[in-house]
Amino acid sequence: MRTRIIEISVGTFMLIGILATAFLAIQVSGININDSRSETYKVSAHFNNVSGLAVRAQITIAGVMVGRVSAINLDPNDNRAKVEMAIHKNVDFITSDSIAAIQTEGVLGEKYISISVGGSTDILKEGDEIVDTQSALILEDLISKMLVSIAGKKEE
Numbered sequence: 261m262r263t264r265i266i267e268i269s270v271g272t273f274m275l276i277g278i279l280a281t282a283f284l285a286i287q288v289s290g291i292n293i294n295d296s297r298s299e300t301y302k303v304s305a306h307f308n309n310v311s312g313l314a315v316r317a318q319i320t321i322a323g324v325m326v327g328r329v330s331a332i333n334l335d336p337n338d339n340r341a342k343v344e345m346a347i348h349k350n351v352d353f354i355t356s357d358s359i360a361a362i363q364t365e366g367v368l369g370e371k372y373i374s375i376s377v378g379g380s381t382d383i384l385k386e387g388d389e390i391v392d393t394q395s396a397l398i399l400e401d402l403i404s405k406m407l408v409s410i411a412g413k414k415e416e
Contacts, residue, residue, distance in 0.1 A: 299348070299349040300327060300346035300348055301346070301347055301349060301385070301386045302330065302344055302345065302347075302387060303344075303354070303384050303386075303387075303389065303390060304344045304387075304388075304389045304390070305342075305345070305360045305373075305389060305390040305391075306335060306338065306340045306341065306343075306389070307340060307341045307343060307360075307362060307396070308340055308395040309395040309396050309398065310332055310341040310343060310395070310396055311371075311396045311398050312370070312396055313329065313343070313362055313372075313373070313396060314329070314371070315329055315330065315331060316328050316329060317329040317370065317371060317372050318372040318373070319345050319372065319374075319375060320373070320375070321354075321374075321375050321376075321377060326347055326348055326351040327345055327346050327351070328345070328346055329343055329344070329346075329373065330344045330346040331343070331344040332344075343360075345360075353377065353383065354375060354377055354383065354384045354390075355377055355379065355380040355382060355383060355384065356384060356388070356391075357378030357380040357382075357392065358375050358376060358377050358384070358392070359375070359378070359390070359392045359393070359394065360373055360374075360375050360390045360393045361373070361374050361375075361376070361393065361394035362374075362395060362396040362397075364396075364397070371396060
């Protein structure tokens with residue numbers, strides 16, 4: 261009888277551990293059940309460099325999530341990255357002169373798109389494009405430029 265109680269206790273402990281691991285995996289991955297149910301409209305933007313930006317990355321306005329990146333493709337017409345964004349329907353105030361910038365959460369965090377809403381009266385609708393964009397800042401490029409600059413100063 262004592263062995264049976266120990267086996268049930270170990271089984272319960274293992275089940276709780278598996279459920280906790282699954283819960284943490286879902287939280288870390290950023291999957292949200294409400295995202296799939298909410299209605300969205302598509303807006304696109306072209307960037308020179310989207311290094312590190314991924315599909316399902318967050319789109320924020322003033323730090324509040326308003327959508328997700330739905331697709332990233334190379335536009336063959338201008339050889340720039342075309343990012344398609346799914347914006348929640350209740351966010352119906354993004355203007356045509358808004359700025360979309362690729363930002364990083366902290367120094368080594370994941371990339372997301374931050375939209376700064378402009379002052380125009382023209383509101384973006386399904387299929388419209390944000391024209392003013394700022395590409396991703398690449399840490400390796402900055403370090404490389406800094407090292408070249410330091411090396412150039414030492415030679416003088």
